[in-house]
Amino acid sequence: MTPWLLVLPTVLAAGLGVAVRRDDRWAGALAVTGTGVTLLLALVAWISQSGTVVGHLPSLPLGDLEVPLTLATDPVRLAVAAVVALVATAVQAYSTWYLAADDRYGQFAATVSLFTAAMLLVVVSSDLVLTVVGWEVMGWCSYLLIGHWSRRPAARRAALKAFLVTRVADIGFVLGLVGLAAGARSTDLGAVVRAWDRPTACIDAAVVSGSSLGDALGACGAPDATLRAVLLVLVVIGVLGKSAQVPFQDWLADAMEGPTPASALIHAATMVAAGTVVLAGLFPLLADSPSARWVLGLAASVTMLLAAVLAFAQSDLKRMLAWSTVSQVAIMLGAVAAAPDGAGPDAGLLHLWSHALFKSLLFLAVGWAAVAAGGTAATALRGSAAAAPVLRAAFLVGFLSLAGVPLVVGGVSKEHVLATAWDGAVAGDGPGIVVLVVLVLTSAVTAAYSTRGYLVLTAHVRQRPTAGGVTPAASAVLWVLTVLVVFGGLVLLTGTFAVGEVSLLWLLLTVLVVGLGVAVALRGGFDRDPAEVLARRLTPHADRGLGVDAVYRRLVARPVVRLARVVAFxxxxxxxxxxxxxxxxxxxxxxxxxxxxxxxxxxxxVGLVLAAVVVLGLVGVLAWS
Amino acid sequence: MTSLVSVDAVVLAPALAPVLGVVLVLVGDAVRPGRSRWALPLAGVVLVAGALVALRGSLGSELEPLRTLCLPAPDGACLWTAGPRTSTLQAAVLLASAAALALLHDGRAGRRDTAVTATLLLASATGGVAVAAARDLGSWLVALELATVPVVALVALRGTRSAAHGALSLLVTSLASFALLVLGAALWLTATADATFSSEAVAAAWADPDRRRVLVLAVTLLVAGLGFKLSLVPFHAWTPQAYAAADLGTTLFLAAASKVSAVAALLVVVSALVGAAPGPAVAVLLGLPAVASLLLGTVVALRQDDPVRLLAWSTIAQAGWVVVPLTAVSATGLRAAAAYVVTYAAATTVALAVVARTGARTLAGTRGLLRRDPLAGGALGLALLVLAGLPPGVIGLVVKVLALSAPVAAGVWPVAAAGVVAVVLGLAVYLRWVAVLLARPEPADGPGEEAGDTAHGRSTRVVVVAGTVVLVLVSALPQLLVGGLS
Structure with a gap:
């Protein structure tokens, strides 16, 4: 099956969706069908396909530069594509209920389809041009989705902020990819990796046979390591922006102004996770470049812990989930950064896979609860899980998974990330040790805010909140996701993700750390919000994202405006x-x-005429006699 | 015919047609004096017929020109030689004269002097046609004066005080220029010992230092004399006054037909110099007035508020443009000059016809013309864009590029540089007016202008439409004009 089949249905759904946007029923049916077909195709391909399949388009003639425009699928990509399609299908089915009363539902559904198509393109792309195309389309779609309720100033501001911040970081991304492609004289991912990879075997053989390292590098035609590090750091900067990592972290929490299904899509399976997919494709180069790994590892480590702490102290539960996304994406990127050369990026991708499941579940469930409770603040949502039995189950499973309790999907993947970080720390040539230490700390904090979320949502209240008109589709979506979160860890049995064994020791350690976090969260008893007990003073600052917004304005916006004034003057x-x-x-x-x-x-x-004649005549006679 | 000189009436037809017209008008006026309403239409028909015959000649080849009035000795010397370039210029003269007639017809309906007007105009057109094909000093001088003198009378015919002043100014400078031309012709004859414009004689004269001095002086005087007819600075002073004083039909004749015939006369002189005289000498003699005209004409046009005066100063600048390619003294330069002057004549004809149609005496009078009168506004806009050399007036751009490429190829950089400056300044001149055309019309002046509009007649509209069609056609297919001259 050609990989183009994975992208095509959602593109069609987006195109036709714009045409039928006035009719909610048609738009909804089309959107669900588009993502559903993609899901089916991805599943079929995942089950039936063993090796790598490459799909070609006619390549672009661009002089020296080769642009083959290839897509490729292998089991890992298919697994990620399947989960993307699954989450998108869930979001589309859920929004037929959630946005039933919205007058611009048709546009929303079409945008979600396009967004999904762009993410699928990035997942199966084997050509840097197509990667950039998908990456940029996602940027545009995120702007549209976050600003969907554009009548609200806050939504407009959040959309603009997300767009500007990610766009600034994209400068690095595009520069890096262009540099890599220029060095390889091809935009094909395989060719780029081959061109920039360190010819380790050749160099080792040369060094063993007695030549110096410098001679060996020259003899083996090794690429310029400094240039490669610079280009990779540029790509990493772009990834940090799209994935809302430090120092670009502030836009994601503000993006909560968008409709909850859009948040679920952006957070769970698409935009913020796209960076992990791209870096996994470039992993062989990343593994060769310690400086790029350090940049990525340090940024991910700082983000991981900071975002977890901020998540704990949020007064708004939806924003809590947003910060938890930032933290979880940092865990994925940390896994990619810490993984030693031999390990591969699959631990990070596995975490992406499981995070997509449980985070979409949590977002969709919180959206439902918020409709029942009439707000997303922790005080408003208190006890709102009582609105439906599925919510209780969803919150229980979702927060267990988020906390990383063993055996549910989030726990399984987090243990593999820990194991990978340990391998990296042992190998000692990357940021493995830092990632490992911070990851353990973050696990405790994550367990604490997961406990908090569960306690608040399932607290006992006298009056049971209700959400009217919930369609069976919406609750079916939640049930399916709940079941998948419980049993999703079994994906390891398929052997799709190349990750090592996890020893019992790691299980024990994880249980200990999680238990510690839960115990801390429970210090105030079962009936009180742990954030009020432990982080009362931090909450106002956390709600403002530690004032990073003002820092952006002071460090970036104001100098740029001043420079613009000088230039204009x-x-x-x-x-x-x-x-x-x-x-x-x-x-x-x-x-x-x-x-x-x-x-x-x-x-x-006449005077003029005669004078002129005299002058002309003199000139002519004197010059050419 | 006679054994002395061969005469081919078909080849001479472009000049014979207006002569026939003169005869018919005079005879008709003698038979029924004072009732000559038909004189102007008759003259128009004759002119258009002559132009059609001339256009036939422009399809021929430059190597095998139409020739007649050939002398038995020296062998092959023909007094009338019309290649495609000459024929095209002749057709342009005749058509521009017809356009002028049309404007005169509308402007002076009911006047009694139509027979005189028609006669003068036809005579002048005959001179313009003949000078383009003349290859000997005698007929060249006579034809040139025939083209000039009737115009003085045409200007004076209006009868107003300012018209008399304009005619006087025109007459005085015309006489001065005639004196210069005659002197120049005499010196030319002295230097080359040949009464025809032939390259061989010029080359021989140039080889001898003594005769070269005389030849340079001769060229100087001829350029000066023609500079008057072309309105080159510093021989331009009469132009704005005469344009503003005469009625618009006469102005159109001065601006279009007269200019084309003057350029045709200049091309006769320069084509004798091509390949015979070294470039720099002629380049300076032609370049100085060209550069001065370009800069002064454009700059002063920028300050004008009367459409006619603006067009007068624009004529001065455009005359500079016509001479710019001639500074290269090359065959491509001759072609570029001919293409330029034909384009200029067409654009100016359209512009003046629209001015006559609207009756505007200030730029503000044409405010919002594009909305009030899309035909006139669109035609004027196109004509101004052609003069400025901006698309969609593509032909204006093409001939400007041709005009600049000749001196660039010959390495006459100062002239090319002045041309570039003039292009930029010219944009300001013409776009200033285009902006007025595009502006929203003022509601107050609407009815008044409409009342003024009713005065114009059908012939003017024909001129506007036909001129616009020509401009659109050659803008879409520039090779029609540029290719026809090669």
Whole structure:
């Protein structure tokens, strides 16, 4: 099956969806069908396919640069594509209920389809051009989805902020990819990796046979390591922006202004996770470049812990989930950064896979609870899980998974990340040790805020909140996701993800750490919000994201505006002065000319003629006699 | 015919047609004096017929020109030689004269002097046609004066005080220029010892230092004399006054037909110099007035508020443009100059016809013309864009590029540089007016302008439409004009 089949249905659904956007029923049916077909195709391919399948388009003739426009599927990509399609299907089915009363539902559904198509393109892309295309389309779609309720100023601001922040980081992403492609004279992912990979075997053989390292590098035609590090760091900067990592972290929490299904899609399976997919494709190069790994590892480590702490202290549960996403994506990226050369990026991808399941479940469930409770603040949502039995089950399973309790899907993947970080720490040539230490700390904090979320949502309240008109589809979606979160860990049995064995020791350690976090969260008893007990003073700051917004304004916006003013001044007052000067001079010359011709008398004309003839004649005779 | 000189009436037809017209008008006026309403239409028909015959000649080849009035000795010397370039210029003269007639017809309906007007105009057109094909000094001089003198009378015919002043100015400078031309012709004859414009004689004269001095002086005087007819600075002073003083039909004749015939006369002189005289000498003699015209004409046009005066100063600048390619003294330069002057004549004809149609005496009078009168506004806009050299007036751009490429190829950089400056300044001149056309019309002046509009007649509209069609056609297919001259 050609990989293009995975992208096509959602693209069609997006195109047709725009055409039928006025009719909610058609738009909904089309959107669910598009993602559903993709899901089926991805599942079939995942089950039936063993090796790598490459799909070609006619390549672009671009002179020296080869642009083959290939897509490729292998089991890991298919697994990720399947989960993306699954989450998208869930989101589409859920939003037919959630946005039933929205007058712009059709646009929303079409945008979600396009967004999904873009993510699928990034997942199965084997060509940097297609990766950039998918990456950019996601940026645009996230702007549209976050700003869906564009009548609200906060939504507009959040959409603009998300767009600007990710776009600034994209400068690095595009520069990095262009540099890599230019060095390889091809945009094909395989060719790029081959061109920039360190020829380790050749170098080792040369060193063993007695030549110096420098000679060996030259003899084996090794690429410039410094340049490769710079380019990879540029790509990493782009990934940090799209994945809302430090220092770009602040846009994701504000993006909660978007409709909850859009948040579920952005957070669970698409945009923020896309960076992990791209870096996994470039993993062989990343593993060779310690500096890029350190940049990525340090940024991920800082983000991991910071976002977990901020999540704990949020007064708004939806924003808590947003910060938890930031933290969880940092765990994926940390796994990619810490993995030693031999291990591969699959631990990070496995965490992406499981995170997609439990985070979409949590978001969709919180969306339902918020409809029942009439708000997303922790105080409003208190006890709102009582609205439906499925919510209780969803929150229980979802928060267990988020906390990383063994055996549910989130626990399984987090243990593999821990094991990978341990391998990296032992190998000692990357940020493995830092990632490992921070990851253990983060696990405790994560367990604490998961406990908090569960306690708040399932607290006993006198009056049972209800959400009216919930369709069977929405609750079916939650049930399916709940079941998948419980049993999703079994994906390891398929052997799709190449991860090592996890020893019992790691299980014990995880249980200990999680238990510690839960115990801390329970210090105030079962009836009180742990954040009020433990982080009362931090909450106002955490709600503002530690004031990073103001820092952005001071460090980026204000200098840019000042620079723009200086440039505008130079343009209007200095450069334009010359232009205006020529205009003034021309008009003055014209005025002089008019004055000279005011006395239009025949004698004057004759005089002029004769004088001119004399001058011309003299010139001619003197010059050429 | 006679054994002395061969005469081919078909080849001479472009000049014979207006002569026939003169005869018919005069005879008709003698038979029924004072009732000559038909004179102008008759003249128009004759002119268009002559133009059609001339256009036939422009399809021929430059190597095998139409020739007649050939002398038995020296062998092959023909007094009338019309290649495609000459024929195209002749057709342009005749058509521009017809356009002028149309404007005169509308402007002076009911006047009694139509027979005189028609006669003068036909005579002048005959001179313009003949000078383009003349290859000997005698007929060249006579034809040139025939093209010039009737115009003085045409200007004076209006009868107003300012018209008399304009005519006087025109007459005085015309006489001065005639004196210069005659002197120049005499010196030319002295230097080359040949009464025809032939390259061989020029080359021989140039080889001898003594005769070269005389030849340079001769060229100087001829350029100066033609500079008057072309309105080159510093021989331009009469132009704005005469344009503004005469009625618009006469102005159109001065601006279009007269200019084309003057350029045709200049091309006769320069084509004798091509390949015979070294470039720099002629380049300076032609370049100085060209550069001065380009800059002064454009700059002063920028300050004008009267459409006719603006077009007068624009004529001065455009005359500079016509001479720019001639500074290269090459065959491509001759072609570029001919293409330029034909394009200029067509655009100016359209612009003046629209001015006549609207009756505007200030730029503000044409405010919002594009909305009030899309035909006139669109035609004027296109004509101004052609003069400025901006698309969609593509032909204006093409001939400007051709005009600049000749001196660039010959390495006459100062002239090319002045041309570039003039292009930029010219944009300001013409776009200033285009902006007025595009502006929203003022509601207050609407009815008044409409009342003024009713004065114009059908012939003017024909001129506007036909001129616009020509401009659109050659803008879409520039090779029609540029290819026809090669």
């Amino acid at each position: 130079l343009d209007t007052e200095v450069v334009d002065a010359y232009v205006r000067g020529t205009a003034v001079a021309t008009r003055a010359a014209g005025w002089t000319g008019v004055r000279l011709h005011r006395g239009e008398r025949p004698s004057a004309g």
